Amino acid sequence: MTGWTMFCGAMCALLLCCADTVAAGDEDLFVVYRGSDGPGAGKHIVLVSGDEEYRSEEALPQLGKILAKRHGFTCTVLFAVDPDTGEIDPENRRNIPGLEALARADLMIIATRFRDLPDEQMAHIDAYLRAGKPLIGLRTATHAFAIQSSETYQHYTWNCAQEGHEGGFGKQILGETWVAHHGGHGRESTGGIIAPGAEAHPIVRGLGEAPVWGPSDVYRVRLPLPGDSMPIVLGAVLGGMSPDDRPVEGPQNEPMMPIGWTKTYAVEEGPRGRVFSSTLGAANDFTATGSRRMIVNAAYWALGMEDAIPATGTNVDLVGAYEPSNFSFGGHRKGVKPADHALND
Helix, strand or coil: CCCHHHHHHHHHHHHHHHHHHHHHHCCCEEEEEEECCCCCCCCCEEEEEEECCCCCHHHHHHHHHHHHHCCCCCEECCEEEECCCCCCCCCCCCCCCCCCHHCCCEEEEECCCEECCHHHHHHHHHHHHHCCCCCEEEEHHCCCCCCCCCCCCCCCCCCCCCCCCCCCCHCCCCCCCCCCCCCCCCCCCEEECCCCCCCCHHHHHCCCCCCCCEEECCCCCCCCCCCCCCCEEEEEEEEECCCCCCCCCCHHHHCEEEEEEEEEECCCCCEEEEEEEEEECCCCHHHHHHHHHHHHHHHHHHHCCCHHHHCCCCCCCCCCCCCCCCCCCCCCCCCCCCHHHHHCC
């Protein structure tokens, strides 16, 4: 072996070592839950967190664990990350690493708020939507983006006024953008009621025995919802912060706002994809069995797997400890890294 050959071999080994190091570092910025046996085996769900108030960085790891361990889906959970520390930082609106996973995703679940992502990250979301793949939007996903740093994807901004893009991602893809709080924020919780005409829909299976409820308040939407939108669950504004509280009287519940609806979407002339949107979705909303079941049922429906939803609804037993923080601005747990959400099988 010549000296030149030895030198080239050593350099190749060094480059491979460096490449492995970079890949490992990238993987530290998100978490993957490998699917077990179940109807979802072989399917990949990407869950995108990133909001300052409702603790999506806590809710989506638990949802990903349920989808993986109870149903067999492989789940990749992404976070807003401080690039200097590698810590989860929902206040950082400019960075959600790992969005390239959407290229191999079968379903995206998104719960972001006013993100101003760089073009290289938004490109992955745009490509996913242009492919017409299924989508679930939770809570602040109605106002998922506020793109100010570049013109390329400003048409996804929540208050976009461009013709054909009014209301941005929320209105055009999910069916509604941010309007207002309808219930009293922090003092009137949400009780879920199956919408008239949706009693036989597969998403509501098992919700009679375990009703939808959440301490987050009802969001206002403009009625009727656009296009082929179909209300599935309505939100009763309750007079307190307990599921046992009674609905308030008056215009807040006359009519009730949808808190979960289905629709389809297409970007320009692209293929159409299924959407389930819910204005419920704070981390502590998922302490309620019915709220978790609505979203897991919706994942099956969005993927065209509704025949696999049992008559009693999907299994949504919690995986591991789940003690979510209450919703609040600036209330995220400090010093947490994506790897801290890993499952130790």
